[in-house]
Amino acid sequence: MTLSRYNNNNSWNRWVLYFYWVLSTVVLTITECIHLVRFGGKAWHEGPLFPEGYGSASLSMLLSLLLAEVLYRYMKRYFDYILITMGLVYAVIVMLTFGREVHGLYIGLDLPIIVALFYFSHSRLWFAAVLTLSSYMALRVMVEPFKTYTGLLDLIAIIGMVMGTSLVGLAILKRGNELQHALERAVTSEIEAFADAVATQNASKYDHLTGLYNHITYQEYLTALIQQHEIYQLPLQLAVLDIDNFKSINDSFGHHAGDLVLREMALLLQECLSTEDVAARYGGEEFVLLLTGKSTEQSHQLLEKIREKLASTAFSVIMHQRVTISVGMVEYQAGQGKDDLFQRADAYLYEAKRTGKNRVVSPHRKGHEDASQISECS
Template sequence: MQIDVYQLHRHAWNRKLLNTYWFLVMLQLPFEFLYSFTAKRDLPSTLSHLASSVLIMILILILLETTNRYYKKLLDYQIISGGAILSFTIIYFNYEVDLVALYILLPIFVSIFYHQLSKIVYSVTLTLLSFFILFTVRWSVLSDYTLADMLTILPVLSIITIIVSGIMKRGVEILDDLRTTTELKQELLIKNIIMDKLSKTDALTDLYNHMTFHEYLDELIEQNALGHFRIHIALLDIDNFKKVNDTYGHRAGDAVLKNVSSTLKNHVGLNDFVARYGGEEFAIIFTEKNTDEVFDLLERIRWQISQAKHAELNEHAVTISIGLCEYLPGTSKELLFAGADQSLYTAKKTGKNKTVIHSAPLKEAN
């Protein structure tokens, strides 16, 4: 199932905005009480004032919470609307406080989080509506505000709308730039991974290449010096491969190389390392296995290859010869390869299609 990341983020922000509304209501409670106290209202008036304003705000939040749980389709607009009603309620019950009118901007600031011009326009419309309703039912009767004072809200809100829209557009531009930069970085990373893979693998067989094979073997020998573990090298060569190319063509020869490579990859263990060493020759590094285990595995590979029919060869099979040598701590890599190569030479000269283990002691050349 594909997850819509945008929807997840939007739901998360809606939850945060709802939490902010709850915080606003809880924060407003002591200020409502303090305002009633400083206004020298009697206790019944104070309690009535608090009950009316707080009850309305809590009912609004409960309605928003219910919508958030059961009907999220238009939750963005409902949260903006809830902010407008909350601000209206706070101003309506605290109209005598000079700075309380700033709450009228709450839905506009909330709409910024959605980065959509339609929601900004919607919030500004609600703000204007709230403002003129408040003027009609409160300020025109209970304050010194005049209609001319109220009309100044139009240019102020226009400027605020322009600024908010600019902030939103700039945020969208930053997100687009970030998305483009991220995509470019991902594309570059993928290219680097591909280039790294191409530099380490053989294009035809998708096995590791000659250079990577030696790098890995050098690292294993260094680790072996720190803590001894068994290492075996096997050199494998397809028998009579030149005849395959001469008889069936190089395309058929390439198909055989791919098939043999696939067999090798499917039979070795996770800790083993297979490479195309060159031409029709392959090399395998076996780790943490004894000689009998490696020999049995190579024999299964050799038998499997000898039984596989190739459509490119008119359903004929090919065989491989294998030379195996175990690494002895303290000896050189060159000596290890010499032992495996000598065993491979013996397998070739004694009938092919066999595995020969190097048994003579490894000695450095004088």
């Protein structure tokens, strides 16, 4: 039994105990009323079948219920079987108590089967059915009032009732299992569909090689940041980065080595950028950065830090050679379009390539700058 099934049974056990308390209270009330009512100075009809009278019947139910409360604390795992057995005990007590006054009370023998259905278990249902029939047969043999109360026709009716109720219960359990399996399949399909949707969404947002945002996502972020800038006048810079001599890396060491260099480049960018910045692979060996919340001077220093960090890294996949980048950066100006912004940044990238590579070029600064006061990427 799984933990969830065990906890669910415990919850049902408590509710069944509440039901037994209510049933005991009703029986006690009825017996007291019968005890007080007299017709011609004698008890109603011939009195109870129970040997000691109405009081003993109520006391027996109360004692069995108190015993059940004790067992509930110490035998929780198998307590459902105890409650099913208590249903039979209650049915027998009611039959012996009111059997002469009210005919047909043997219908109460269905109580254990009804309680068993609460647990949605075939084994408990069979236990209730076998217990009820075997106990009833034993009572007919050993308890004379019981045999007197139920004749041959009653015996046939009781056997048919218990078997019929059990078969109906089996049909209910079968249908319930079918519905449960259908629900599980539906939930599983929904989870799989959700996972596929998330995977598809991630695949459409990220570059599969580097893990950075792809070109489409960069365009979406740029549009949103431009709108934000127009409303709040927040600083925004665009930087275009290109790995120098990347074709020679592929030609000399293979495309696999080139892919590893691109991944290391992406890791460096993720390490150095803040959560307010956006890094994306624009295409090939070219990357774009959207830098926010910083002045042009601060963004330029950040790019110098990235350039120096990369230039000081030896890549084992290319015989411990070093890789450099050229960078072009521009500040966004109000009213400027996306295409114009990129063309300006790309033009400064071209100037960085033309003037010697391994440098950051922008309208603010051109060429190498002293980045000694800038801390390393953590």
